[in-house]
Amino acid sequence: MKISKVKLTAVGVPRHTGFVNKHVIVQLETDEGAVGIGEMSDFSHLPRYSVDMKDLEATLDSILIGKNPFDTADINRELDLNFPQALYYYEKGSFIRNGVDTALYDVCSKFLGVSMSDLLGGRQREKFKVCYPIFRHRFMDEVDENIEIVRNRLEQGFDTFRLYVGKNVDADEAFLDRVYSEFAGKVTIKSLDFSHLLDWKDALRATKRLSKYHFELVESPAFWNDFEGLNHFRLQCEFPVSEHVWSPRQQYEMIKKDSVDIFNIAPVFIGGLTAARKAAYAAEVAGKSVLIGTTQELSIGTSAMAHFGSALPHLNYTSDPTGPELYIDDIVTDKIQYENGFLRLPDRKIAGIGVDLDWNKIEKYRVPDLSWGDVSVHQLQDRTSQTRG
Ligand SMILES: O=C(O)C(=O)C[C@@H](O)[C@H](O)C(=O)O
Ligand SMILES: [Mg+2]
Numbered sequence: 001m002k003i004s005k006v007k008l009t010a011v012g013v014p015r016h017t018g019f020v021n022k023h024v025i026v027q028l029e030t031d032e033g034a035v036g037i038g039e040m041s042d043f044s045h046l047p048r049y050s051v052d053m054k055d056l057e058a059t060l061d062s063i064l065i066g067k068n069p070f071d072t073a074d075i076n077r078e079l080d081l082n083f084p085q086a087l088y089y090y091e092k093g094s095f096i097r098n099g100v101d102t103a104l105y106d107v108c109s110k111f112l113g114v115s116m117s118d119l120l121g122g123r124q125r126e127k128f129k130v131c132y133p134i135f136r137h138r139f140m141d142e143v144d145e146n147i148e149i150v151r152n153r154l155e156q157g158f159d160t161f162r163l164y165v166g167k168n169v170d171a172d173e174a175f176l177d178r179v180y181s182e183f184a185g186k187v188t189i190k191s192l193d194f195s196h197l198l199d200w201k202d203a204l205r206a207t208k209r210l211s212k213y214h215f216e217l218v219e220s221p222a223f224w225n226d227f228e229g230l231n232h233f234r235l236q237c238e239f240p241v242s243e244h245v246w247s248p249r250q251q252y253e254m255i256k257k258d259s260v261d262i263f264n265i266a267p268v269f270i271g272g273l274t275a276a277r278k279a280a281y282a283a284e285v286a287g288k289s290v291l292i293g294t295t296q297e298l299s300i301g302t303s304a305m306a307h308f309g310s311a312l313p314h315l316n317y318t319s320d321p322t323g324p325e326l327y328i329d330d331i332v333t334d335k336i337q338y339e340n341g342f343l344r345l346p347d348r349k350i351a352g353i354g355v356d357l358d359w360n361k362i363e364k365y366r367v368p369d370l371s372w373g374d375v376s377v378h379q380l381q382d383r384t385s386q387t388r389g
């Protein structure tokens with residue numbers, strides 16, 4: 001089988017907060033007729049560093065046409081050469097590589113007539129627990145609207161939440177107090193996520209202040225790539241520490257410096273399922289746990305993560321992929337399913353990734369490019385259309 005054409009389609013899908021995220025749908029056509037789909041997710045990060053869609057499609061054509069999609073190792077090597085790993089969380093080359101790599105696994109599993117998970121180590125589980133994100137408080141009056149989100153999502157079966165913190169710790173404390181007084185015993189706070197906004201000492205002070213409320217772990221409590229800072233925080237904090245994995249070198253440094261307890265692995269940030277599997281193996285070898293992170297993908301990217309997560313033996317903490325719940329709509333015929341706060345895998349009898357493109361929806365949300373207008377820091381960091389701050 002050989003790849004015969006690469007097709008990219010950009011869509012802009014709003015979240016319930018009004019914030020619009022742009023994603024790129026990948027189609028890999030082959031000479032056998034099978035078509036693999038993937039998703040380059042959430043180009044809203046680093047909005048001023050934009051990708052030209054036409055150039056990208058021509059570049060991927062030149063790299064991929066004529067290649068056998070089963071040659072995932074060689075194709076990933078080639079993609080790394082063209083979109084190199086970077087020591088940065090939102091490196092868009094990783095988003096690009098991820099969209100292509102996902103489509104490789106999809107077209108190969110479709111060609112073989114098996115579920116994508118069968119090419120990713122099989123299934124240890126048919127579903128896994130996820131948590132709903134509560135975005136960062138900048139103003140005290142955002143506490144009420146976030147408590148309302150908890151109330152509504154709890155009714156839908158989400159009983160676990162993660163809280164972005166660190167910009168207004170008074171509001172963070174007020175929110176946690178309300179959660180534990182109004183939903184005692186019914187709601188779990190999985191993590192405080194500092195999103196690399198504070199240095200490790202400020203994060204430690206905030207964590208100690210909030211530790212009278214139970215939560216399971218602390219994420220990103222130091223500046224980017226501050227491996228020693230993460231280690232200092234970790235040794236002085238009673239809670240497990242997680243950090244996103246955005247490059248093999250970064251993960252190597254975190255293993256060497258014993259910076260974390262948990263690696264947060266999302267194919268989008270490490271550049272694909274192939275790279276994510278390597279990161280998961282490295283975590284296992286280092287005796288660390290993993291959880292699956294997210295950039296808040298649509299159903300294609302989320303289904304790929306469901307298949308990836310189903311085989312991981314050390315998936316010991318609640319994961320994060322909830323994108324299809326955050327967007328007002330999706331671009332597949334049947335969205336990936338959640339059940340009582342669990343992300344469910346597609347039926348194993350379905351070949352491939354398990355979701356299909358809905359071209360009516362794609363036309364509805366199609367955008368001409370990935371350019372971006374002016375957005376405030378609040379909107380960017382906290383994924384909102386609010387214009388305050
Ligand atoms: O765990 C995180 O950190 C995120 O989820 C980052 C968010 O910004 C995510 O990428 C989003 O778009 O909501
Ligand atoms: Mg995070």
Ligand SMILES: [Mg+2]
Binds near residue numbers: 042045294296
């Ligand atoms: Mg994102």
